[in-house]
Amino acid sequence: MRSLISILDLSVQEIDELIDTACDIIENPAKYAEACRGRKLATLFFEPSTRTRLSFEAAMYELGGNVLSVSSADSSSAAKGESVADTAKTVSCYADIIAMRHPKEGAPYVAAKNASVPVINAGDGGHNHPTQTLADLLTIRREKGRFDGLTVGFCGDLKFGRTVHSLIGAMARYPDVRFVLISPEELKLPSYEKDVLKQKNIPYVQTTDLMEVMPELDILYMTRVQRERFFNEEDYLRLKDSYVLEPKKLAAARQDLSIMHPLPRVNEISVAIDSDPRACYFKQVLNGKYIRMALILKLLKEAGRI
Amino acid sequence: MNIDSITNGVVIDHITAGAGMRLYELLGLGELDCSVAIIKNVQSAKMGKKDIIKIDALIPIDFDVIGYVDPGATVNIIRDEKLVEKRTIDMPELLTGVIKCKNPRCITSVEQELDHVFRLTDRAGKVYRCIYCETKAG
Numbered sequence: 001m002r003s004l005i006s007i008l009d010l011s012v013q014e015i016d017e018l019i020d021t022a023c024d025i026i027e028n029p030a031k032y033a034e035a036c037r038g039r040k041l042a043t044l045f046f047e048p049s050t051r052t053r054l055s056f057e058a059a060m061y062e063l064g065g066n067v068l069s070v071s072s073a074d075s076s077s078a079a080k081g082e083s084v085a086d087t088a089k090t091v092s093c094y095a096d097i098i099a100m101r102h103p104k105e106g107a108p109y110v111a112a113k114n115a116s117v118p119v120i121n122a123g124d125g126g127h128n129h130p131t132q133t134l135a136d137l138l139t140i141r142r143e144k145g146r147f148d149g150l151t152v153g154f155c156g157d158l159k160f161g162r163t164v165h166s167l168i169g170a171m172a173r174y175p176d177v178r179f180v181l182i183s184p185e186e187l188k189l190p191s192y193e194k195d196v197l198k199q200k201n202i203p204y205v206q207t208t209d210l211m212e213v214m215p216e217l218d219i220l221y222m223t224r225v226q227r228e229r230f231f232n233e234e235d236y237l238r239l240k241d242s243y244v245l246e247p248k249k250l251a252a253a254r255q256d257l258s259i260m261h262p263l264p265r266v267n268e269i270s271v272a273i274d275s276d277p278r279a280c281y282f283k284q285v286l287n288g289k290y291i292r293m294a295l296i297l298k299l300l301k302e303a304g305r306i
Numbered sequence: 307m308n309i310d311s312i313t314n315g316v317v318i319d320h321i322t323a324g325a326g327m328r329l330y331e332l333l334g335l336g337e338l339d340c341s342v343a344i345i346k347n348v349q350s351a352k353m354g355k356k357d358i359i360k361i362d363a364l365i366p367i368d369f370d371v372i373g374y375v376d377p378g379a380t381v382n383i384i385r386d387e388k389l390v391e392k393r394t395i396d397m398p399e400l401l402t403g404v405i406k407c408k409n410p411r412c413i414t415s416v417e418q419e420l421d422h423v424f425r426l427t428d429r430a431g432k433v434y435r436c437i438y439c440e441t442k443a444g
Contacts (some may be wrong), residue, residue, distance in 0.1 A: 083417055104413040106438025110420065125411045127439055192435070192442055195428075 002302045003112035003119040004295065007130040007170045014298075015170070018134060019141050021294035022287070029062070035297060036065030036306060042095035043069045044087065044111075045122065046078055047103045051263060051285060052122050052131070056099045059292035068095055088115040096305045097296060099131075100124075118299040126160040126226075131295065132262050133166035135288035139280055140219065142287065143258045147174040151216050155182040155243050156223035156268060158189040163262040164223055165193055172202050179204040180213045184242045186235070187225065210243055214252045220245075222261045222268050246270045250278070260284055315340075316367055317382040318359040323347055325376045326357030332371045332404060335361065370398040374405075374434065399426050401434055401443075409441040 004010065010018070025032050041060040045053050057067045068091075078087060084102070088111035091098055098115060100108045101122040108121035108128075123129040140147060152171055154164050158181055168189075171177050179197065181189050181204055188206060197204050207213055214220075225240045227233075244267055245259070261269055261281040273279050300306045321329060326344045329335075335342045340363035350356040364383070372379050373395045383391040401424040407414045414420050414436070424434035424443050434443040 083419065084413065085417075102413070103411070104416055105409065105411045105440075106413040106436070109438055110413055110417070124413075125439070127411075192440065195431075199428075 001112070001116065001118055002299055003108075003115075003121075004130050004299065005109050005112055005119070005121045006128050007133045007166045009130070012173050015134070015137060018291060018294045018298060019138050021297065022138050022290040023142075025290050025293050032063055032293065032297070034064040036060060036063035036300065039063075039065040039096040039300060039305060040094065041065060041067050041296065042091045042098045043067060043071075043122070044091065044098060045069075045071050045101045046107075047101050047123070048072070049101055049123070051288065052101060052129075053099075055285070055288045056120075056122065056131075056292055056296075059289050059296055062289070063293055063296060065096075065296075084110045085114040087111070088119065092116040097300055097303070117305075118303050120295065120299070123162060126162050128166055129162045129262075130166055131288065131292055132163045133170050134291040134295065135284050136163070136167050136221075136260060136262070137170060138287040138291045139260060139284045140258070142283070143280055144218065147171065147177070149176040150174075150218045151178045151180060152219045152221065153180040153182055153210075153213060153217040154189075154221045154223070155210055155245075157187045157225045157239075158183040158223070159187040160226055161223040164189070164221070167221065168193060169196070172197060172200060177202065180217060181206045182208070182210050182213060182243070184208060184239055186239060187242075210245075211249060211252065214249065215254065217253065217257055219258045219260060220253070222259065222265075224261075224264065224266055224268055241267065244268055244270065245273060247272050247276070250276065253278070311387065312360055312362045312384055313387050314362075314364050315384050316361040316363075316365065317384060318361075318367075318372065319356070319380045319382060320350075320353065321357035321359065321379045322376050323353070323355035323357055325379075326359055329357075329359060329372065329375050329379075332375060333368060335359070338363065338365065340365075368404070369393070369395055370401055371404050373397045374401050377432075397426055397429060397432065400424070400437075401426075405443055407436040407439065407441055407443075409436065409439050412436060412439040412441060414438060 060067050084107045092115045097118045099120045099122045105125035105127035112119040227236050257278045258280045259278050343360040345358040347355045377397045381393045406422045423437045427435045
């Protein structure tokens with residue numbers, strides 16, 4: 001049973017095909033309006049989410065399907081101590097496909113091993129968030145028209161930011177991509193991620209100074225310092241305002257810069273940036289729905305359910 | 307220093323000096339009733355110094371543990387005081403139930419029935435990662 005746990009579960013060719021399908025959905029939505037009629041998506045969200053859960057649900061409805069939803073651990077048998085494996089086996093009896101978010105890293109992997117329907121990882125702790133990455137990739141393709149030869153800056157929490165890890169892994173498979181890693185010392189990209197870049201001879205620089213590298217960037221991917229990833233409130237308070245993007249900081253940026261953010265933001269991007277044509281983060285949200293539609297279609301087709 | 311030769315048992319030889327105790331612990335040799343000798347810092351022409359473990363019984367050995375801790379070690383099986391088998395050890399692709407993931411955010415930290423499984427992700431660097439959360443072992 002094909003599931004999506006990590007973005008690297010998909011080949012570059014498969015990602016290109018998903019993006020092509022998403023673009024076709026954008027151009028011809030009526031063509032897909034009944035594609036999943038009679039099929040059910042279960043969204044199992046054991047951690048708070050607005051965008052991702054609603055995006056999955058909107059995606060399934062726009063494909064003509066239905067949705068079963070668990071929107072917190074408290075409202076499911078997980079509160080009684082049910083294992084992820086048992087939850088996956090149970091939900092497989094009701095749904096044709098599962099999207100799971102869980103605070104523990106590897107939970108969707110366990111679900112996929114035990115479910116009899118495809119499982120989509122909708123975010124597991126600070127680990128992976130492949131559908132956000134697909135949304136990011138669709139956005140980059142639509143904004144830049146390509147993936148190769150780009151200089152991509154990641155700014156903020158690069159240690160716990162799962163969207164950062166997934167997007168770096170995905171972009172590292174395209175030629176001539178260069179990464180600029182901007183973070184406080186305490187929130188630097190984990191060594192295992194850098195090891196992969198080193199092994200593949202992919203150029204990257206680390207810095208704490210956003211302004212210094214701003215003119216180099218084709219893409220600036222901002223992230224939130226996430227309170228829920230810290231065991232220590234003091235550390236969170238000390239680091240949360242490390243980078244705040246304001247209009248004056250864009251003075252040295254390229255005119256064709258694309259500013260991205262997985263959202264939600266707290267204060268790391270000023271609302272004054274929202275009207276700047278370089279701001280792409282709400283386009284990412286919309287693209288997220290289209291690429292999830294493409295993904296649901298692909299996995300249900302491969303599972304023989306449509 | 308003299309350690310008696312064994313009649314029927316297992317000798318783990320060519321252990322990197324200093325790794326003997328870790329092997330002893332991970333192989334669970336402390337739970338055996340038979341004689342077990344750990345000989346540390348033995349002079350070796352090939353290795354300079356090495357550790358040796360002698361087990362005075364023909365017990366099943368988890369070769370994956372040895373491959374994980376010290377893939378250069380060799381395992382000699384002794385029957386009737388004769389060497390009947392000599393095995394070199396390769397690093398296992400998967401390591402199951404030997405070490406635990408230390409990531410407090412890993413699903414294995416809350417679901418006790420899950421096997422702790424690590425996959426070899428970098429043979430040259432001897433790097434194993436948790437199959438669930440990808441945290442590096444060690």
